[in-house]
Amino acid sequence: MARWEPNARGRLEQAAMDLFTEHGFEQVTVAEIAARAGLTERTFYRHFSDKREVLFPDASPLYQGLTDALAAAPDTATPIEAVAAVLDTTAAFFTDRHRFSRRRQAVIAANAELREREAVKLASLADALASGLRERGVAEPAASLAAEAGIAVFKVAHLQWVADDDPGDLGALMRTALGELRTTLSP
Amino acid sequence: MARWEPNARGRLEQAAMDLFTEHGFEQVTVAEIAARAGLTERTFYRHFSDKREVLFPDASPLYQGLTDALAAAPDTATPIEAVAAVLDTTAAFFTDRHRFSRRRQAVIAANAELREREAVKLASLADALASGLRERGVAEPAASLAAEAGIAVFKVAHLQWVADDDPGDLGALMRTALGELRTTLSP
Numbered sequence: 001m002a003r004w005e006p007n008a009r010g011r012l013e014q015a016a017m018d019l020f021t022e023h024g025f026e027q028v029t030v031a032e033i034a035a036r037a038g039l040t041e042r043t044f045y046r047h048f049s050d051k052r053e054v055l056f057p058d059a060s061p062l063y064q065g066l067t068d069a070l071a072a073a074p075d076t077a078t079p080i081e082a083v084a085a086v087l088d089t090t091a092a093f094f095t096d097r098h099r100f101s102r103r104r105q106a107v108i109a110a111n112a113e114l115r116e117r118e119a120v121k122l123a124s125l126a127d128a129l130a131s132g133l134r135e136r137g138v139a140e141p142a143a144s145l146a147a148e149a150g151i152a153v154f155k156v157a158h159l160q161w162v163a164d165d166d167p168g169d170l171g172a173l174m175r176t177a178l179g180e181l182r183t184t185l186s187p
Numbered sequence: 188m189a190r191w192e193p194n195a196r197g198r199l200e201q202a203a204m205d206l207f208t209e210h211g212f213e214q215v216t217v218a219e220i221a222a223r224a225g226l227t228e229r230t231f232y233r234h235f236s237d238k239r240e241v242l243f244p245d246a247s248p249l250y251q252g253l254t255d256a257l258a259a260a261p262d263t264a265t266p267i268e269a270v271a272a273v274l275d276t277t278a279a280f281f282t283d284r285h286r287f288s289r290r291r292q293a294v295i296a297a298n299a300e301l302r303e304r305e306a307v308k309l310a311s312l313a314d315a316l317a318s319g320l321r322e323r324g325v326a327e328p329a330a331s332l333a334a335e336a337g338i339a340v341f342k343v344a345h346l347q348w349v350a351d352d353d354p355g356d357l358g359a360l361m362r363t364a365l366g367e368l369r370t371t372l373s374p
Contacts, residue, residue, distance in 0.1 A: 080372050116307045123306035141343045145368045148342065152335030156328045181332045182372050185267055185365075 009047045011037040016054040017100065020107040025051070025114060055104055056117060063128055065089045070132040079138045083150035084178060086129060090154060091171035098167035105162040126151040153177045196234045198224040200287065203241040207294040212238070212301060242291055243304055250315055252276045257319040266325045270337035271365060273316060277341060278358035285354035292349040313338040340364045 005011075015037035019028040030051055034041045048054055069089035073082040094101060108114040130147035138146065157173040192198075202224035206215040217238055221231045235241055256276035260269040281288060295301040317334035325333065344360040 080374075116303070119307050119310035120303045123303075123310070141347065141364055141367055142371050144343045144346075145339060145364065146371045148339030149336065149368065149372060152332060152339060155335065156331045159331075160328065177328055177332065178372075180328055181336065182374070184329050184333045185336060185369050185372060187267075187369070 005039055005043055008037070008039055008043050012039060012044055012047055013054055013100065016051060017103045017107070020055075021103055025055075025107055025111045052114075052117070055107065055114065056121065059121065059124075062090070062093060062125070065093065066125070066128060067132060070136060073136075079133055079136075079142050079146035080149070080178075082133060082136060082138075083129065083146050084175070086132075087150060087154060087174045087178070088171050091169070091174060094158075094161075094170050098161070101158075102162040105159070122151055122155055125154075149178075149181060153181055192226055192230055195224070195226055195230050199226060199231055199234055200241055203238060204287065204290045204294070207242075208290055212242075212294055212298045239301075239304070242294065242301065243308065246308065246311075249277070249280060249312070252280065253312070253315060254319060257323060260323075266320055266323075266329055266333035267336070267365075269320060269323060269325075270316065270333050271362070273319075274337060274341060274361045274365070275358050278356070278361060281345075281348075281357050285348070288345075289349040292346070309338055309342055312341075336365075336368060340368055 012033060016028070016033045019032055019036055028051060030041055030044050033051065033054075034044045037044075048057075066086050066089070069086040070082055073085045077085065108118050126144075126147050129150055130144045133143035133146060134140070153174055157170060157177040160177075161168060161170045161173050199220060203215070203220045206219055206223060215238060217228055217231050220238065220241075221228045224231075235244075253273050253276070256273040257269055260272045264272065295305050313331075313334050316337055317331045320330035320333060321327070340361055344357065344364040347364075348355060348357045348360050
C-alpha cells in the first residue's frame with residue numbers, strides 16, 4: 001500500500017536537481033535521488049518513468065495549452081498574433097519555476113544528449129504550432145514560418161530569463177524578443 | 188589492397204537510398220547496401236562509418252561554408268544580410284542533389300529517430316550561425332534571433348524544394364521564404 005508522502009514530487013525534483021548539479025546528470029541514479037529525498041525508489045517511479053523525465057516531464061499540458069490558446073485567439077488574429085497568444089499562455093507554465101528552470105538549463109547545457117533532447121522538444125513544439133495554425137486556415141509556408149519564429153522567440157527569451165538572477169516576466173521577455181526579431185529582419 | 192572502384196561512394200549512396208526507400212531505414216543492413224552496389228562491406232566502410240552517415244554525412248564542409256560566407260560578407264552587412272549570404276552559399280551545397288535530397292527527406296520523414304537527428308542537426312547549425320554572428324560583433328539577442336530566423340527559412344524552403352517535382356532554385360526559394368517571414372512578422 002502506497003504511503004502518503006507530502007509533496008513527494010517536489011521533493012524528488014529538488015533532490016534530483018541537487019544531485020545532477022553536484023555530480024552531473026549521467027552519474028546520478030534513481031536510488032540516490034530517492035534516498036536524498038528521503039523516499040523510496042518505488043515512490044520515484046510513481047511520479048517519473050526515469051531520471052530524464054525530471055528534466056523532460058510529460059509535455060501534454062503544454063501542447064494542450066498551445067491548442068487552447070490557438071482556439072481562443074480571435075478569427076481576425078493574424079498568424080503572428082495567434083503565435084503571440086500562444087507564447088503568453090506558455091509563459092504561465094513557467095510561473096514560480098524560475099529556480100527550477102535555471103538549474104535545469106545548467107544541467108542540460110552540460111550534457112550533449114540532453115541538449116539534443118531539448119532541440120528535439122523545441123522542434124516538436126514548432127511542428128505542433130504550425131499544425132495548429134494550418135487548422136486555423138493559415139496557408140503554407142506562412143504557418144511554418146510563423147511557428148518557427150514563435151519557437152525561436154521562446155528559445156531566445158527563455159535563455160535570457162534563466163540567465164537572469166532576478167526572475168523577470170518571461171511573457172514580457174518574449175514580447176520584447178518578438179519585436180527584436182522584427183527589427184532584425186527589417187531590410 | 189583496396190581495389191579502385193569507379194564512383195563507389197555514389198553507387199553506395201544510390202543503393203542505400205533504393206533500399207531505405209523499399210524496406211525502411213531500420214530494416215536495411217550495410218551488407219545489403221554493399222551487395223546492391225556490387226561492392227564489398229569493406230568498401231562501404233571506407234566511405235561511411237555506418238548506414239546513418241549516408242543520410243547525415245560529415246557536416247564540416249557545410250560549417251566551413253558558413254564560416255567563409257560570414258567572413259566574406261561586408262562589414263557593413265546587417266545581421267540578416269549576413270545570414271542571407273550564408274543561405275546563398277548553403278544553396279550551392281545542394282546543386283545537383285535534388286533527387287538525393289528528395290529521397291533522403293522521405294526516408295527521414297518515415298523514421299522518428301532520423302527526424303530527431305535532423306532536428307538536432309538544424310539546431311547545431313543555428314548555434315554555429317549565432318556564434319559566427321557574435322564573432323562579427325552582433326550583440327545578443329540579435330545574433331541568436333537572426334540565426335534562428337535563417338535556419339527557419341532554410342528548413343521551410345528546403346522542404347518546399349524537395350516537395351517539388353521540378354528541381355527549382357533552392358537559393359531563390361530561400362530568398363522568397365525570407366521575404367515571407369518578414370511579411371508574416373509584420374504587425
